[in-house]
Amino acid sequence: MNRFLIPFGLFIVVVGFLAVGLTLNPRELPSPLVGKAAPEFSLQQLHDPEKVISSNDLKGKVWLLNFWASWCGGCKEEHPVLIRIAQSGEVPIYGMDYKDQRSEALAWLKDWGNPYQIVAVDEPGRVGINYGVYGVPETYVIDKAGVIRYKQIGPIREDILEKKILPLVRELQKQ
Amino acid sequence: MIPEVGHYALILALCVAVVQGTLPIYGAAVGNSSLMAVAKPAARGQFLLVLLAFCCLGYAFADKDFSVLYVAATSNSQLPLHYRLAAIWGAHEGSLLLWMFILSIWMVAVSFFSTHLPEAMRARILGVMGLVSVGFLLFMLTVSNPFERLIPAALDGRDLNPLLQDPGMVIHPPMLYMGYVGFSVAFSFAIAALLGGTLDAAWARWSRPWTTVAWCFMTVGVAMGSGWAYYELGWGGWWFWDPVENASFMPWLAGTALMHSLAVTDKRGGFKAWSVLLAIMAFSLSLLGTFLVRSGVLTSVHAFATDPKRGLFILIFLAVVIGGSLVLYAWRAPRVGLGGSFALISREGMLLANNVLLVAALGSVLLGTLYPLFLDALDLGKISVGPPYFDTVFLPLMTPAIFLMGIGPLAQWKQASLPALAIRLRWAFGVSLATAVAVPWLMGQWTPLISLGLLLAFWILATILVDLRERLLQAESGSVGGRLATLPRAYWGMVVAHAGVALFIVGVTMVKGFEVEQDVRMNVGETATLGGYTFRFDGTEQVNGPNYVAARGTFHVSQDGREVTVMYPEKRRYFVQNQTMTEAAISPGLLRDLYVSLGEPLEGGAWSVRLYHKPFIDWIWGGCLVMASGGILAVSDRRYRLAWRRKEAAVPATAQMARPTVS
Numbered sequence: 001m002n003r004f005l006i007p008f009g010l011f012i013v014v015v016g017f018l019a020v021g022l023t024l025n026p027r028e029l030p031s032p033l034v035g036k037a038a039p040e041f042s043l044q045q046l047h048d049p050e051k052v053i054s055s056n057d058l059k060g061k062v063w064l065l066n067f068w069a070s071w072c073g074g075c076k077e078e079h080p081v082l083i084r085i086a087q088s089g090e091v092p093i094y095g096m097d098y099k100d101q102r103s104e105a106l107a108w109l110k111d112w113g114n115p116y117q118i119v120a121v122d123e124p125g126r127v128g129i130n131y132g133v134y135g136v137p138e139t140y141v142i143d144k145a146g147v148i149r150y151k152q153i154g155p156i157r158e159d160i161l162e163k164k165i166l167p168l169v170r171e172l173q174k175q
Numbered sequence: 176m177i178p179e180v181g182h183y184a185l186i187l188a189l190c191v192a193v194v195q196g197t198l199p200i201y202g203a204a205v206g207n208s209s210l211m212a213v214a215k216p217a218a219r220g221q222f223l224l225v226l227l228a229f230c231c232l233g234y235a236f237a238d239k240d241f242s243v244l245y246v247a248a249t250s251n252s253q254l255p256l257h258y259r260l261a262a263i264w265g266a267h268e269g270s271l272l273l274w275m276f277i278l279s280i281w282m283v284a285v286s287f288f289s290t291h292l293p294e295a296m297r298a299r300i301l302g303v304m305g306l307v308s309v310g311f312l313l314f315m316l317t318v319s320n321p322f323e324r325l326i327p328a329a330l331d332g333r334d335l336n337p338l339l340q341d342p343g344m345v346i347h348p349p350m351l352y353m354g355y356v357g358f359s360v361a362f363s364f365a366i367a368a369l370l371g372g373t374l375d376a377a378w379a380r381w382s383r384p385w386t387t388v389a390w391c392f393m394t395v396g397v398a399m400g401s402g403w404a405y406y407e408l409g410w411g412g413w414w415f416w417d418p419v420e421n422a423s424f425m426p427w428l429a430g431t432a433l434m435h436s437l438a439v440t441d442k443r444g445g446f447k448a449w450s451v452l453l454a455i456m457a458f459s460l461s462l463l464g465t466f467l468v469r470s471g472v473l474t475s476v477h478a479f480a481t482d483p484k485r486g487l488f489i490l491i492f493l494a495v496v497i498g499g500s501l502v503l504y505a506w507r508a509p510r511v512g513l514g515g516s517f518a519l520i521s522r523e524g525m526l527l528a529n530n531v532l533l534v535a536a537l538g539s540v541l542l543g544t545l546y547p548l549f550l551d552a553l554d555l556g557k558i559s560v561g562p563p564y565f566d567t568v569f570l571p572l573m574t575p576a577i578f579l580m581g582i583g584p585l586a587q588w589k590q591a592s593l594p595a596l597a598i599r600l601r602w603a604f605g606v607s608l609a610t611a612v613a614v615p616w617l618m619g620q621w622t623p624l625i626s627l628g629l630l631l632a633f634w635i636l637a638t639i640l641v642d643l644r645e646r647l648l649q650a651e652s653g654s655v656g657g658r659l660a661t662l663p664r665a666y667w668g669m670v671v672a673h674a675g676v677a678l679f680i681v682g683v684t685m686v687k688g689f690e691v692e693q694d695v696r697m698n699v700g701e702t703a704t705l706g707g708y709t710f711r712f713d714g715t716e717q718v719n720g721p722n723y724v725a726a727r728g729t730f731h732v733s734q735d736g737r738e739v740t741v742m743y744p745e746k747r748r749y750f751v752q753n754q755t756m757t758e759a760a761i762s763p764g765l766l767r768d769l770y771v772s773l774g775e776p777l778e779g780g781a782w783s784v785r786l787y788h789k790p791f792i793d794w795i796w797g798g799c800l801v802m803a804s805g806g807i808l809a810v811s812d813r814r815y816r817l818a819w820r821r822k823e824a825a826v827p828a829t830a831q832m833a834r835p836t837v838s
Contacts, residue, residue, distance in 0.1 A: 004508045007452060008501035011459075015494050017545065018466065020552035022486045071562045073415040077408070080775055083783075087775075099563075111694045113774075113783065135547070136561075158755065 038065070038140065038148045039130035046097050046105055046119035053094070053120045055146065062172045064093045064165075065140040066116070067128060069100040070108035072136040078155035079112055085161070086115035091169045095119035098128050098136050141165060143172045178243050181231025182322040188224035188279075189312040191217050195305030199298035203371065211298035218286040218301050221308065222279040229276045232263055232321055242328030245269060245321045251334035251751050253722040261345045262335045264352075267469055267485070268321035273348065274465075275311050277356045278304070285360060285385075292381060299367035300360075307359055310492045318484050334722070334751035343403035351396030351423060355461040357389025358426055361433065362458035365451045366500055369507040374447050379440035382454070384810045386437060390430045391806035397423050398799030406761055411692065411770055411787045413795060416565045421544045422464030425537055429457035432533040435526050443515050443588060445523055448508040449530070455504060459497040460537075466493055467544070518590040525583035532576040539568040577631045577680070580673060581638035585645070603641045607633035620688065628684025635677040639670055668809025672802045679798025685791035692788075694774070698781040706788030708769060709733050710742075714780055715773075723747045725758070728773050728782065732762065744784075746773045768792045 033039075042054040066082065068075040082093060095116035097105045102121065109119070122128055131140065134153060141150040150168055152160065195217035202210025232245075236259045241247040249265040250258075264273040282304050289297045315321070364382040368374045400423065405413045414420065433453040439446045466489045517523040543560045581603070582596060611630035615621045643659075650658040695703045697712040704710070713729040725747040732739045742760035749756065759772035767790045774783030 002505065002509055004448070005505040007455075008498065008505050011497055011501055014545070015490065015498070017549055017552050018490055018493075021548045022490060069561070073412065073417065083775060099561075111692060112785075113694060159753065 033132055033148050034151055036148060038142045038146050039127065041120065041122075041127045041130070043120040043122060043127065046095070046102065046109075046121050049102075049121075053118045058094065058142070059146050060144050062091055062144060062169055063142055064091055064169075065096060065131075065142055066093055067096045067098045067122075067131070067133050067136050067138045069098045069136050070104040071100065074135075074155045075137045076112070078137055078157070079115070081156050081158055081161055082115035083113050090166065091173075092117045096127060097121050097123075098133065099123065099125045139165075141168055141172070144175065177231050177234050177238075178240065178322040178324065181228040181235075182320065184224045184228040184231065185312060185316060185322075188221050188228065188275075189309065189316060191221045191224065192305050192308045192312055195221060196302055196309050197305075198302075199305075200302035200370070203295040203298045203302070206295075208294060211294050214298045214301035214305075215286045217305065218279075218282040221305070222283040225272075225276050225279040228322075229263075229272060232269060232272060233260055235322075236260055236262055239332075240328075241330070241332050242325055243321075244323045244325040247325050247329040247332045249332070249335050251332040251722065253750070254332075254335055254340070255721050257345060258335060258340050261339070264348045265335050265339055265344070268315070268319045268323075270348065270352075271311065271315050271319055272321050274352055274356060275308065275315065277349070277352045278308050278311065278359060280353075281356055281360050282308070285363075295371060296367055296373070296381075299370050300363045303363040303366045303370075304359060307363075307496065310496065314485075314488055314492065318488055332751075334749070337723070337747070337749040337752060337754045337756045338407065340722075340749075341403065341407050343399060343407065347396065347399040347403055350392055350399055354389055354391075354393025354396045354430075355423075355426060355464065357385070357392055358430060358454075358457040358461050360385040360389065361430075361454045362500070365454035366503065369451060369503050372507065372510070374451065374507075374511045376441055376444050379437045379447075379450060382450075383434070383437050383441060384815050386430065386434055386454075386457075387806045387810050390427070390434055391803040391810075393423075393427050393430055394799050394803040394806070397427055398796045398803075402796045405792075406759055408757075411759075411772070411785070411789070413686075413792070416543070416562050418544050419464070419468055421540050422460075422467050425540055425544075426457050426460040426464065428533050428537040428540070429453055429460055432530045432537070433457050435533075436530055439523055439526050443517070443523060445515060445517065446527070446530075447511045448504075451508060451511075452504060453530075453534075455497070455500045456537075459493075459500070460541075462489075462493050462496060465489060515589065517588070520586070520593050520596075521591045522583055522586040522588045524591075525579050525586055529576055529579055529583065532572050532579075536569060536572045536576075539572065540565065543568070574627070574631065577676070578634065580676065581634045584669065584673075585638065585642050599645070600638060600641060603634065603637035607637045615688065618689065622688060625684055625688035628680055628688070632677040632680040632684065635673055635680075639673060643670070663812055663814075665809045665812040665814070668805045668807070668812065670805070671808055672805025675798045675801030675803075675805055677798070678794050678801055682791045682794030682796075682798055686789055686795070690787060690789045690792075693786045695784055695786065696777060696781055697784045698779065701781075703784070703786060705786045706767070706769075706790075707734055708739065708788065710771065710784075710786055712782070712784065715776075715782065718745070720747065722751065723749045723756075726773070726776070728760075728771075728784075730760070730771050732769060740769070742769065742771050744771045744773045746776075763793055765793070766790060 038055060040055045042052055042056075045051045045053050064085070085091060086093060093116050095118070097119050100123065105119070105121075109116075120127075125133075131138075137155055139152040139156055140148050143149050149172060150165065152165070156165065195214060198210045199214035199217075202208070202213070235243045235246050236250055237256065239246070239250070239252050239259070245266070245268050249269070250262045254262070262269070264270040282301060285297075285300060285304065289300070292300075361382050364378065364385065368378045400420070401413050404415065405411065433450065436446045436450040436453055440450045466486070469485055469489060543564050546560050582600065585599060586596060607630055610633050611626045612621075614629055615625040646662060647655065647658050650661060691706050693703060693705050697703060699712060699714040702709050702711045709732070711731045711733070713731060715726045715728045718725045718727045725745040727743050727745045730742040730744070732742060740762045742762055744760035745758040747756045747758055748754070757772050759770055762769040767788060770787035770789060772785045774785055776782055
């Protein structure tokens with residue numbers, strides 16, 4: 001076996017993965033969770049580490065769960081949209097600070113503004129795994145019974161907000 | 176009619192490419208010079224045909240021909256002409272045509288500047304480039320035809336993505352593609368050498384200028400992309416480790432390693448197999464970048480609209496081109512033989528270490544970029560890899576590489592003495608260490624990272640000075656200016672490029688260490704102070720653009736009571752796609768940028784406003800431009816100019832070899 005074949009061998013492995021990758025869709029995949037009960041969590045709060053925030057406390061209202069991190073570029077992109085939702089008061093947003101450092105997350109919110117009612121801290125990313133988070137930002141619409149009704153992968157754009165999320169929220173709130 | 180002409184030109188170009196990719200290579204194998212001679216006219220003919228197709232698409236955009244699907248999808252009757260033309264590469268199909276057009280430009284360039292090459296070598300090089308263009312033309316004609324008709328025609332177009340409506344769009348993609356595709360020349364040289372079995376120092380000497388030019392374009396292209404993100408996205412950041420940014424960064428790293436490795440092959444005959452592998456890698460990574468952007472396997476803000484058929488096509492193409500080259504490499508490279516031996520402490524040794532570190536950095540970027548895909552494919556869960564990973568792996572790899580960058584040029588070939596190097600460089604180290612510790616302290620904030628960054632930057636500059644001084648002392652007597660002028664341009668190119676790296680590091684370090692930002696609510700007439708500057712908000716007014724309406728804010732900026740500048744950030748709403756864009760206002764400066772971006776309108780004419788004071792940020796891009804100009808300087812060296820002029824018979828550049836050239 002000659003060592004000059006090593007690059008070729010490595011390349012074959014990469015091509016194999018790329019071929020499998022083609023059959024997957026990173027934007028859509030974790031839809032299995034839509035229509036199912038949102039995974040429960042009970043986590044430390046970002047602003048007040050003494051307190052916990054639990055998904056059970058949120059039953060009975062429609063809410064958005066937004067996974068974000070201070071290191072995430074896309075989160076800044078969607079941030080103005082989140083602020084707008086928060087200002088309109090139409091639906092509460094709960095933040096999930098994903099694989100982040102507390103001090104940086106706090107500084108980020110202080111600098112850019114805080115659209116969240118409460119921010120939970122998911123430093124090891126466990127809750128993210130339960131929710132099938134691919135990357136941040138991701139946003140879930142969760143109904144009064146605690147069922148996931150919609151999942152947005154990547155930043156929320158204004159057209160998605162207007163056409164999908166807000167109509168869905170209004171409908172769910174009527175139920 | 177015109178779009179059909181363009182389509183037809185592409186079909187003809189494909190026919191020519193097939194001829195160019197087969198006959199000359201076969202001719203070179205059997206020694207038939209009339210078959211080899213086909214390569215040159217074929218390359219030029221192909222260029223003219225692709226140029227025609229490119230002009231046809233440009234005409235369709237200029238003419239607002241919305242019966243062409245691609246034109247209708249990426250432009251609009253209200254879009255100004257220069258953006259309509261830039262929209263040629265605003266989406267998948269057209270950017271492929273740009274890719275193809277640039278490939279044909281490189282082919283023509285090779286056909287003109289290769290008179291000094293042996294006929295068989297030139298035939299093989301152009302033949303390999305022809306094969307690459309067969310792949311791209313087939314791709315366009317089968318699943319990505321930019322000339323596809325839309326019947327009935329659209330009344331108006333869907334407009335270019337507002338993010339792309341920016342002067343950066345006009346120039347950044349062509350620059351970047353010049354770099355990406357430029358590596359196809361080094362790649363073709365390498366494949367031609369493997370095919371011909373003549374992998375020697377002459378091969379390296381011929382490849383070097385092409386590699387360097389492609390690298391210069393790549394450097395400028397990547398820097399412009401970063402600068403564009405900085406002022407257009409309105410977040411004030413300049414690098415996000417996004418998969419597509421990584422896709423452009425990886426070939427750059429491979430190209431950087433290749434330039435250095437080729438220097439060893441040229442001067443010492445060493446690293447031959449390694450240089451060939453790097454040349455294959457650089458172009459393979461360009462192709463991989465194309466695949467990642469267009470196949471939808473990764474999520475990225477840059478990703479084009481995707482189609483599984485396209486992804487499959489590129490993957491097969493990728494497998495054939497790269498797989499074929501690597502098999503050829505495995506078959507031929509073992510016979511190439513090794514160059515002269517060298518000690519670990521020698522210029523070769525340092526360049527080898529530099530190469531290993533650059534390739535390790537490349538590998539970790541590749542791993543980070545593809546890791547989510549690997550895990551997903553193995554069904555091990557979905558993860559995201561962000562800046563924390565890249566920052567963590569990149570710094571420890573680059574720190575020793577940059578440290579070596581200071582020593583390498585001073586070390587002798589073959590064998591150098593470590594104690595002697597230490598004595599020659601002790602002052603340089605002492606001075607840079609002292610400065611690196613003192614400067615942040617004087618600026619009022621000391622952290623280890625700031626000092627480390629500055630140490631590396633000062634180290635590069637100090638070692639350059641030591642090297643220059645030694646060379647001046649060695650040269651024959653004469654004025655300082657005269658002695659400096661006798662140093663070859665290739666050497667100056669290296670000095671300038673390395674100094675560019677130093678400037679870049681200063682920029683990154685100062686921005687990371689000293690930037691300040693503020694998110695404030697400002698009423699009309701209110702002021703905010705940041706970094707010694709006072710910003711007064713004088714309200715917003717409505718401004719109408721050609722295809723958008725904007726709220727334009729006015730900020731008077733003053734320092735110590737004197738007015739410095741007036742800044743006009745905008746919040747634009749583009750009509751057709753109904754998207755809001757933030758146009759930040761930037762007041763650039765040598766020592767700092769002021770950056771104002773409008774957030775959201777609040778009640779009573781107040782706005783939420785983001786203010787940044789970013790010291791030395793322009794040094795990041797300035798450093799890149801300096802690096803690129805170092806490359807240009809090196810290419811303009813006398814030995815290459817002589818080589819162009821001479822015919823094949825007179826080739827060996829031994830006369831110049833006797834002179835002390837370095838790079």
